[in-house]
Amino acid sequence: MLLTGKVAIVTGAARGIGAATAERFAREGAAVVIADIDIPEAERLAQSLVSAHFTAIAIKTDVSSRADIERLLHTAEERFSKIDILVNNAGIAGRAAPIEEVTDDDWEQMMSIDLRSVFYCCQAIIPHMKAHRYGRIINVASIAGKEGNPNMIPYSTAKAAVIGFTKALAKEVSHDGILVNAVSPAVIETAILEQLTPEQVQYMVNRIPMGRTGKPAEVAALITWLASEEVSFSTGHCFDISGGRATY
Ligand SMILES: NC(=O)c1ccc[n+]([C@@H]2O[C@H](COP(=O)([O-])OP(=O)(O)OC[C@H]3O[C@@H](n4cnc5c(N)ncnc54)[C@H](O)[C@@H]3O)[C@@H](O)[C@H]2O)c1
Structure with missing residues (x-):
């Protein structure tokens, strides 16, 4: 087991990639905090993990709120x-x-949920991790942040910024026992795709050399490895999980 005795917070863990990650973490021996704005779903997952004799709790969290x-x-x-x-x-x-149809509200909502949240969470947890001289932080970016997807300018911008944030923070805490990495998935089969048009999803799938979408469990496997002590000499990197779309 890769995470025996570890405690992990996973944001957005009520469903999709976050839920798959929380489940995998629990199976690897970690106690898991499921932090999500959707508390009924978060509690359902925590309960099912506890019923399976794992350690998990759900905490209602809006990641765009510093107070939360x-x-x-x-x-x-x-x-x-x-x-x-x-x-x-x-x-x-x-x-x-x-771009002509992107409103200020679209922009603000994206920056606060997909980007500012990463700043808030990291800023809040770094003193704790420094005090323990140990930490693993994994930021979920996107292939959109590396390559840019047309008609997804706010999302591509926020995810590119998450990658830059990851590189800068990793260097800042490189002597504190804290490793900070990012992952950049291409299209993964989750409910997030329902926010887009079928044409937009097809555009993205067409660019994946493996010719298929990814599964949440495949992303969870990479995140689990990055969260483990197996990783000791990699920090500030954005790890690809795109079926070959990104070659860097
Ligand atoms: N699915 C993909 O194709 C894909 C590709 C690249 C990157 N990603 C990234 O992976 C991450 C997870 O996405 P997913 O596909 O599992 O999506 P999803 O929609 O299935 O799950 C997202 C989770 O985040 C929660 N959430 C949303 N806003 C929140 C807020 N303000 N505070 C707290 N929780 C909030 C939702 O309730 C949900 O449980 C996202 O950062 C997404 O951008 C997804």
Whole structure:
């Protein structure tokens, strides 16, 4: 087991990639905090993990709220005394639209949920991880942040910024026992795709050399490895999981 005795917070873990990650973490021996705005679903997952004799709790969290993030960390720390792993996974795709149709509200919502949340969570947890001289942070970016997807300008911008943020923070804490990495999935079969048009999804799938979509469990496997002590000399990197779409 890769995560025995570790405590992990996974944001946006009520469903999709986050839920697959929370489940895999639990199976690898971690206690898992499922942080999501959708508390009924988060509690359902926590309950099913507890029923299977794993350790999990759900905490209602809007990742765009600094107050919610502070409450999340406080509650998790109180319950488990330490936090070893943070996965910044919560996110939205927004709607597919050309630049002329992007509103200030579209832009603001994207930046606050997909980008500012990563800043809030990392800023809040770094002092804790520094004090324990240990941490693994994994930020879920996107292939859109590496290559840019047309009609997804706010999303591509936010995810590119998450990659830059990851590189900068990793260097800042490189002497503190904290590793910070990102992953950049291509199209993964989750409910997030319902926010886009079928044409937009097809555009993205057509660019995947393996010719298929990815599964949440495949992303969870990469995140689990990055969250483990197996990774000790890699930080500030964005790991690809795109079926060959990105060659860098
Ligand atoms: N599915 C894909 O094709 C794909 C590709 C690349 C990157 N990603 C990224 O992976 C991450 C997870 O996406 P997914 O596909 O599992 O999506 P999803 O829609 O299935 O799950 C997203 C989760 O985030 C939660 N969430 C949304 N807004 C929140 C908020 N303000 N506060 C807290 N929780 C919130 C939702 O309730 C949900 O449980 C996102 O960051 C997404 O951008 C997904």
